[in-house]
Amino acid sequence: MDIIIVGCGKVGRVLAAQLNEAGNNITVVDIRPERVTDLTNRYDIMGVTGNGATHTVLKEAGIDDADLMIAVTGSDERNLLCCLIAKKAGGCQTIARVRNPQYSADVPYLKEELGLAMVINPEYAAAEEIARVLQFPSAIKIDTFAKGKVELLKFKLPEDSPLCGMSVREISAKLHCDVLVCTIERGEEAYIASGDFRFEAKDIISIISEPKAAFVFFRKIRYKANPVEDVLIAGGGDITHYLCGMLDKAGISATVIEKDADRARQLADAFPDTNIILEDAVNQEVLMQENIDKAGAFVSLTNLDEENILLSLFAKSVSDGKIITKINRIDFDEVIEHLDLDTIIYPKNLTSDHIVRYVRAMNKTIGTNLETLYQVIKGKVEAAEFIVKEECGLTAAPLSRLKLKNGVLVAAILREGRVLTPRGSDCIQVGDSVVIVTDHLGLHDMNDLLQ
Amino acid sequence: MNFRMTTYILGLLLAFEGAFMAVPVLTAAVFHEPELLLFAVTALLCLAAGFLLSRFKPKNKRLFARDGFLIVALSWILLSLVGALPFYISGCIPRFVDAVFETVSGFTTTGASILHTLEGMPKCMLMWRSFTHWVGGMGVLVFIMALLPIAGGQNMYLMKAESPGPSVSKLVPRVRKTAMLLYVIYFVMTVLEIALLLIGGMPAFDAINISFATAGTGGFSCDPAGMPYNPFCINVITVFMFLFGVNFTCYFLFLQRRFREGFTEELKIYLGIIVFAIVTITLDVRHLPMFSGTGEALMHSSFTVGSLMTTTGFATVDFNLWPEYSRTLLVLLMFVGACAGSTGGGIKVSRCIIFFKSMHNELRIMTHPRQVKTLKMDGHPIELDVIRSVSAYFTCYILIYVVSMLVLSFDQLDLTTNFTATVATLDNIGPGLNLVGPTSNYDVFSTASKCMLIFNMLAGRLELFPIVLLLSPAAWKK
Numbered sequence: 048m049d050i051i052i053v054g055c056g057k058v059g060r061v062l063a064a065q066l067n068e069a070g071n072n073i074t075v076v077d078i079r080p081e082r083v084t085d086l087t088n089r090y091d092i093m094g095v096t097g098n099g100a101t102h103t104v105l106k107e108a109g110i111d112d113a114d115l116m117i118a119v120t121g122s123d124e125r126n127l128l129c130c131l132i133a134k135k136a137g138g139c140q141t142i143a144r145v146r147n148p149q150y151s152a153d154v155p156y157l158k159e160e161l162g163l164a165m166v167i168n169p170e171y172a173a174a175e176e177i178a179r180v181l182q183f184p185s186a187i188k189i190d191t192f193a194k195g196k197v198e199l200l201k202f203k204l205p206e207d208s209p210l211c212g213m214s215v216r217e218i219s220a221k222l223h224c225d226v227l228v229c230t231i232e233r234g235e236e237a238y239i240a241s242g243d244f245r246f247e248a249k250d251i252i253s254i255i256s257e258p259k260a261a262f263v264f265f266r267k268i269r270y271k272a273n274p275v276e277d278v279l280i281a282g283g284g285d286i287t288h289y290l291c292g293m294l295d296k297a298g299i300s301a302t303v304i305e306k307d308a309d310r311a312r313q314l315a316d317a318f319p320d321t322n323i324i325l326e327d328a329v330n331q332e333v334l335m336q337e338n339i340d341k342a343g344a345f346v347s348l349t350n351l352d353e354e355n356i357l358l359s360l361f362a363k364s365v366s367d368g369k370i371i372t373k374i375n376r377i378d379f380d381e382v383i384e385h386l387d388l389d390t391i392i393y394p395k396n397l398t399s400d401h402i403v404r405y406v407r408a409m410n411k412t413i414g415t416n417l418e419t420l421y422q423v424i425k426g427k428v429e430a431a432e433f434i435v436k437e438e439c440g441l442t443a444a445p446l447s448r449l450k451l452k453n454g455v456l457v458a459a460i461l462r463e464g465r466v467l468t469p470r471g472s473d474c475i476q477v478g479d480s481v482v483i484v485t486d487h488l489g490l491h492d493m494n495d496l497l498q
Numbered sequence: 499m500n501f502r503m504t505t506y507i508l509g510l511l512l513a514f515e516g517a518f519m520a521v522p523v524l525t526a527a528v529f530h531e532p533e534l535l536l537f538a539v540t541a542l543l544c545l546a547a548g549f550l551l552s553r554f555k556p557k558n559k560r561l562f563a564r565d566g567f568l569i570v571a572l573s574w575i576l577l578s579l580v581g582a583l584p585f586y587i588s589g590c591i592p593r594f595v596d597a598v599f600e601t602v603s604g605f606t607t608t609g610a611s612i613l614h615t616l617e618g619m620p621k622c623m624l625m626w627r628s629f630t631h632w633v634g635g636m637g638v639l640v641f642i643m644a645l646l647p648i649a650g651g652q653n654m655y656l657m658k659a660e661s662p663g664p665s666v667s668k669l670v671p672r673v674r675k676t677a678m679l680l681y682v683i684y685f686v687m688t689v690l691e692i693a694l695l696l697i698g699g700m701p702a703f704d705a706i707n708i709s710f711a712t713a714g715t716g717g718f719s720c721d722p723a724g725m726p727y728n729p730f731c732i733n734v735i736t737v738f739m740f741l742f743g744v745n746f747t748c749y750f751l752f753l754q755r756r757f758r759e760g761f762t763e764e765l766k767i768y769l770g771i772i773v774f775a776i777v778t779i780t781l782d783v784r785h786l787p788m789f790s791g792t793g794e795a796l797m798h799s800s801f802t803v804g805s806l807m808t809t810t811g812f813a814t815v816d817f818n819l820w821p822e823y824s825r826t827l828l829v830l831l832m833f834v835g836a837c838a839g840s841t842g843g844g845i846k847v848s849r850c851i852i853f854f855k856s857m858h859n860e861l862r863i864m865t866h867p868r869q870v871k872t873l874k875m876d877g878h879p880i881e882l883d884v885i886r887s888v889s890a891y892f893t894c895y896i897l898i899y900v901v902s903m904l905v906l907s908f909d910q911l912d913l914t915t916n917f918t919a920t921v922a923t924l925d926n927i928g929p930g931l932n933l934v935g936p937t938s939n940y941d942v943f944s945t946a947s948k949c950m951l952i953f954n955m956l957a958g959r960l961e962l963f964p965i966v967l968l969l970s971p972a973a974w975k976k
Contacts, residue, residue, distance in 0.1 A: 074671050087668075
């Protein structure tokens with residue numbers, strides 16, 4: 048597909064890299080020539096320097112033949128203008144990043160009236176993800192399928208876990224739980240689970256199940272499965288704003304430390320039940336005063352990655368609660384992984400994941416529709432949800448008789464609102480939603496799963 | 499520096515060179531020449547060595563700007579050394595330096611020859627000579643890129659290092675598609691020229707050879723008598739020389755019906771210079787006894803202007819005998835060269851434009867020291883990087899020029915010969931004036947001078963930096 052990306056900031060760059068990798072023809076537009084050159088040197092893509100909100104520049108970037116235009120510049124207004132012009136000029140699909148909370152209520156209206164295919168809000172998405180993890184603090188990461196009916200949870204095995212030494216096959220027999228183990232990460236290696244695989248301490252495991260079954264499962268392996276009760280948040284930016292709203296609804300009490308008086312006032316106005324502390328969070332005294340050591344969870348959401356990492360490291364040293372760290376720059380993700388910081392949220396990655404998923408789904412496929420897509424292990428394993436629209440190779444026989452490729456796991460089948468854990472004798476039927484875990488990246492049609 | 503990637507690409511290159519030798523093999527088969535076996539064996543050896551080297555695909559495909567330059571420079575040297583083998587082994591060119599000179603001259607589309615006469619040269623050797631022009635014109639690595647995905651995203655560095663012009667841009671997002679489009683345009687235009695020359699009554703062998711040489715703006719002729727063709731053919735060649743000197747991006751834009759964008763500032767000035775040169779030279783030479791009238795003078799001066807400005811280097815008449823104004827103007831045209839992104843060499847029209855614009859700007863700043871002004875080309879601001887690289891190019895150009903003049907001076911030849919021999923090789927033209935004029939050849943030089951000229955040709959074709967970088971120790975540090 049021909050895709051134009053306006054704005055070569057952090058999100059623009061991740062998008063260019065991922066969409067290019069997926070085989071699309073990318074043209075990037077940015078007003079700063081050095082950013083464009085940097086990207087075109089790095090990837091096999093074309094660059095145009097200029098204001099992407101002008102018709103001439105978009106035309107030069109090939110808007111006439113483009114299938115999709117993604118506006119991810121720093122300004123919401125410019126992004127919307129880009130989409131407006133792209134829509135008029137090229138009739139292509141458009142995606143805009145709109146992050147200002149003041150516009151968030153208008154999103155459905157904007158989508159409708161401006162004909163936007165998608166509006167993404169990285170801060171909102173990040174807040175959503177944080178809220179999910181706070182509801183279920185034992186998990187490092189939670190993704191949902193079929194509007195929350197199925198969850199993909201990632202967690203790390205501690206030294207004394209009863210799972211250590213158990214094999215994947217033994218789980219259902221010994222624990223009587225209806226969960227499906229998908230992947231295991233051990234150090235640098237990543238595996239798609241097979242029945243004989245034995246767990247070891249420090250493995251990072253992802254499972255797919257219904258939320259209720261997951262709850263039972265975590266109880267049985269002696270994990271905390273209850274939501275946290277109170278949260279300490281450092282930094283009062285947009286993510287905090289969205290997050291406070293969500294925590295309010297979930298009944299989790301929150302304390303926010305923010306150093307800017309105006310900002311603190313705004314938050315206090317919007318969330319009367321939340322404690323707002325006007326202080327600089329990078330101060331042990333203040334943190335201890337706010338009971339960082341006893342809080343159920345600590346979330347560092349300041350603007351500086353370095354600050355967030357330091358704060359979280361400190362929190363880790365004094366408390367055994369849940370710790371969530373927001374990181375903006377993705378360049379050093381491997382180093383950060385090694386710090387063992389519990390849950391890390393990359394808003395930029397969330398955004399690009401959303402868009403990549405959308406683009407992948409745009410590729411016209413016969414019979415099946417890609418609904419959701421997550422990277423279970425970055426660059427190695429993906430989980431995808433497909434809706435089976437008509438008879439195809441997969442509906443022809445029971446699962447045990449289908450010739451699936453190696454490294455493909457049918458993780459869940461949703462039929463008429465019920466979740467089935469697939470067994471060999473089950474058949475995929477038209478109308479089903481099917482969750483697949485696979486290391487064949489770049490999938491956009493379920494029929495690709497067949498040998 | 500990514501050594502495994504370098505050997506991998508060099509391996510591919512060897513394999514491709516082996517495949518290119520199918521052309522002389524076919525020629526030898528058609529004319530029943532005994533050199534068939536020689537070419538076939540060389541080709542097979544190249545293919546075998548190439549496959550061996552490129553069998554191990556490197557895991558780390560990452561290339562940086564430095565790797566791009568070095569790989570391109572090494573590729574061209576290897577290409578020339580291997581390409582020289584048939585000339586040397588067959589004994590057609592008895593000395594290896596001469597064989598390398600001839601091959602480098604071919605691949606770099608220079609067209610300077612050390613051969614005294616083409617009499618007795620096997621047809622397949624002539625065909626190989628011309629075909630090296632065609633391959634070298636658009637670039638070998640670009641050709642490989644059009645067919646194979648070599649280095650993921652980073653192969654833009656290769657394309658930038660191999661393609662002529664101050665700033666290389668893609669036509670479409672993918673390097674591979676861009677390379678393919680360029681070659682399609684190139685191929686179609688070459689075929690068109692062959693067809694027109696055949697219609698004009700030229701023998702097929704000559705038509706193909708001449709077209710290859712025109713397309714790459716090379717300039718090797720294939721007839722011992724020079725260019726003994728009828729006026730129609732001469733005019734066809736003239737037109738195609740001009741066409742191959744145009745930036746191929748313009749053709750792409752024309753094909754997309756983006757005429758206004760395609761008619762770039764560079765193209766306009768290129769055409770302007772051509773018209774000016776043709777008119778004044780015709781007026782200057784029309785009284786010469788070698789022409790029967792203004793018409794004939796116009797035909798030959800157009801041909802010569804086209805030949806020298808696009809750095810092709812064909813000659814229908816001995817322009818060495820023309821009046822001093824014409825000779826001087828022709829030498830100046832040699833410096834300007836063709837458009838960026840064409841198959842021609844030289845400093846390039848666009849570089850000259852940028853140079854003049856920044857000079858103009860400096861003059862303004864002298865009178866209005868606080869003036870702020872952006873240089874623009876085709877309505878787009880010229881990036882500072884580009885201006886900087888253009889000045890660096892000029893400095894480097896002059897430096898190589900000086901060194902070359904000094905090296906050549908040891909041969910005790912006259913200044914005009916040395917001066918024009920340097921420009922003719924550094925700008926990939928071919929013939930110069932006096933002892934290296936269109937009726938003479940480069941065998942007058944000593945071995946040392948020939949090596950210098952070989953260096954000039956390679957440096958000129960790759961736009962100086964890759965070859966110069968090869969000599970700089972900083973490029974080799976780990």
